[in-house]
Amino acid sequence: MEAEDLQEELTCSICLDYFEDPVSIECGHNFCRGCLRRSWTPGGGLFSCPECRQPSAPAALRPNWALARLTEKTRRRRKGPVPPGLCSRHWEPLRLFCENDQRPVCLVCRESQGHQAHTMAPIDxxxxxxxxxxxxxxxxxxxxxxxxxxxxxxxxxxxxxxxxxxxxxxxxxxxxxxxxxxxxxxxxxxxxxxxxxxxxxxxxxxxxxxxxxxxxxxxxxxxxxxxxxxxxxxxxxxxxxxxxxxxxxxxQDVNCSLEVLKVKTVCQLPMMKEMLKRYQVAVNVAEETAHPKLVFAQEGRYVKNAATESSWPVFSTAWNYFAGWKNSQKTTHIVEKFQHLPCVLGKNIFTSGKHYWEVENRGGLEIAAGVCQEDIMGITDSSRMSPHSGIWAIQWSSAGYRPLTSLPLDPPNKEPALLRVGVYLDHEARSVSFYSAVDGLHLHTFSCSFVSHLRPFFWLGPLASLVIPRVTDGK
Structure with a gap:
């Protein structure tokens, strides 16, 4: 028997491929068991032969072992190299092109169930x-x-x-x-x-x-x-x-007047203003830390002390010191807001780096600005605002300015007349410096060992007010 005739005898007429588990029915035709089951109507009754249409019962199915062995032998023989131009499954000439699978197929493939709904075109x-x-x-x-x-x-x-x-x-x-x-x-x-x-x-x-x-x-x-x-x-x-x-x-003349010696040559570096602006940060006050007499506006950038000088409680320094010492002995919890002094902290917490911000005095009354530790809100006496208490700041008004230190108060420096002061914190250098924000003139520098966390600090005298200018894009 020729190879083409043998392949035709070993091919299921339903799937047009080699038999898989071939069975015979009452009329003698052979089909794949799976193909035959898929072709009859469910219910278990008689079904028609797909080729001759003669009725047959499902119970009449008989395995065709001889046909299965012959099919397997032929399949093994066909597993060798496929000659060019032939289908690897049916060994038929590749005459068509399947658009769906994007590959050449033979005429037998076209009739198989896998390609019946596909678009075919002649291979040439x-x-x-x-x-x-x-x-x-x-x-x-x-x-x-x-x-x-x-x-x-x-x-x-x-x-x-x-x-x-x-x-x-x-x-x-x-x-x-x-x-x-x-x-x-x-x-x-x-x-x-x-x-x-x-x-x-x-x-x-x-x-x-x-x-x-x-x-x-x-x-x-x-x-x-x-x-x-x-x-x-x-x-x-x-x-x-x-x-x-x-x-x-x-x-005999003894009226020899003695003038207080002051250094007149100022330290004003060119372009200091521009260099400081590089480190400018937006600072807003933390209203929850403020004394009750302070009022706020402009999203926390404007602060005013609403208390007059006559209404502000006045205590002696000795009493304040004793009260502060006594309170510090009794207080075991952290004070969360200022109760004795008209102060407020900034929201910012600085732990490293360089930072610069400006504070403007509105009205020329006394205010102070700088940095401080976070745990100084229990302070009771303004005379104790100094680095020793954890506050590094300067105080200024229209009468002049002076740094807040624990030393005896010097007369305020009347020059320059300050309106806006710049605060420059260099955490790595452990220093905080103050400049005139108008011309970059250096005013004072504190050099000391800081704690790891520092916050902006503000103090306002009676009826005094201050503004923290907004930081623009160009700084």
Whole structure:
């Protein structure tokens, strides 16, 4: 029997593939057991043969072992290399192209259940159609490749140009900063020369004052001796022109005015304002920490002390110190808001880095600003606001400014007249500095060991008010 005839005998007429578990029915035809079960109507009654239409009962199914063995032997023999142009399942010529599965199939595959609903086309027509599509796709890809190559060339040129720009910019930055270094060095020398000149002039003035005072002392000593000798002389000698001696004593000038020595040369670095602005942060007050007399507006950026000076409780320093000591002994819980002083903390908690913010005095009355520890809200006396208590701040008004320290209060510095003060916290350098926000003039710096957590601190005198300016995008 030829191979094609043998394959036809070993093929199920339902699935058009080799028999799988072949069975025979009453009319003698053979089918796959699974194909036959799928073809009859459920219910268990008689069914018609798919080929001759003769009725047969499901109980009449008989396994065809001989056909199964022959099918298996033929299948094994067909498992060798498939000749080109033949179907790997049916060994039939590939004459059709299945659009759904996107592969060539034979005529037997077309009749199988797996391909009955699929779109088929003659293989030569499908070949021509897809060849034309692939050629068009190749042209399109070639055009895209040319465009990408052009972009690559442009990118290479841009990269070269960019590298040159980076090199030039690096040289420009180095040159400009070298100029700036020279400029700052010159400015430093200028300030130091100005300070040296002031020092020499002051020393000269002091020397002149000391010489004049020494001459006055010598003159007074000489006059005291003459007056003493005159007073011890006899009556006739004493009364020899005594008025002249008295006139000389009265005319002796001792009204030597002494001026308080102050350093007039200020420390004002060029571009300090711009450098500080780089570290500017938005600061808002934490209203829950505020004294009850403080009122707020502008989303916590405006603060006012509503208490007048007459209504604010006044205690002696000794009593305040004793009360604070007594309260500190009894208090075991953390105070969460100020009860004694008109203070408020900022919401910000600084643990590292550099930070800068500004505080504006509205009305010229006394206010203070700076940084503090988080646990200082139980403080009872304004005279104890100092680094020793965990507060690093300066106090200012229209009358002048002074840093808050535990030392005896110095007269306030009247220059410059401050409206807005900048607070600069450098956590790593363990310092907090204060500047005039108008011109960047340095006012004061505290250097000490900080705790890990610091917060903005604000104090307001009676009827005083302050504003924390909004931080703009450009800072």
């Amino acid at each position: 027509e499908a070949f021509q159609s897809y060849r034309e599509k692939l050629l068009k796709s190749q042209c399109s890809l070639t055009a895209k490749m040319k465009k990408v190559i052009q972009l690559q060339e442009m990118e290479a040129k841009n990269t070269t140009k960019w590298k040159v720009q980076i090199k030039n910019q690096r040289m420009r930055i180095a040159t400009e900063f070298s100029k700036l270094h020279n400029f700052l060095t010159e400015e430093e020398q200028l300030f130091l020369q100005r300070l040296n000149k002031e020092e020499e002039e002051t020393k000269k003035k002091l020397k002149e004052n000391m010489l004049r005072l020494n001459e006055t002392i010598i003159s007074l000593k000489k006059l005291i001796i003459e007056v003493g000798e005159k007073s011890q002389a006899s009556a006739l000698q004493l009364l020899q022109n005594p008025k002249d001696m008295l006139i000389r004593s009265e005319m």
